[in-house]
Amino acid sequence: MIGPGSDAKVLIYTKPIDFRCGIDTLVAKVQHELSQDPWRGVAYIFRSKRKDRLKILWFDGTGIWLMTKRAEAAEGFAWPPAVDGSFSITAAQMAALTSGMDWRRHRAPRRVNPPKIEGFADA
Numbered sequence: 001m002i003g004p005g006s007d008a009k010v011l012i013y014t015k016p017i018d019f020r021c022g023i024d025t026l027v028a029k030v031q032h033e034l035s036q037d038p039w040r041g042v043a044y045i046f047r048s049k050r051k052d053r054l055k056i057l058w059f060d061g062t063g064i065w066l067m068t069k070r071a072e073a074a075e076g077f078a079w080p081p082a083v084d085g086s087f088s089i090t091a092a093q094m095a096a097l098t099s100g101m102d103w104r105r106h107r108a109p110r111r112v113n114p115p116k117i118e119g120f121a122d123a
Contacts, residue, residue, distance in 0.1 A: 014079075014084070021046075022066070047077070053071070056068075
């Protein structure tokens, strides 16, 4: 996929938007409603009212991308409740969301530190 990599920071704008919005309107939403800088490489995800479409706004260092996807499944994408504001998700959760999966079920496993063994020095 062309777009943000696996180390990308991702913010979901939770309030549905008018899907006629273009790059300039979405940049203004990021700046004024989220108080964020759209040119810092964060991927911003916007949703439609019907939950069947999403837009991703992302600056790759040379220009702003606007990616759009429409879900063909009847249930659309898995979205959080529609309230004002935003929250962050991981790039892996974004990949699950854009694939039509329930991204809320995909979390990285907690790292468990192995027990220290006497006689071995830390590397």
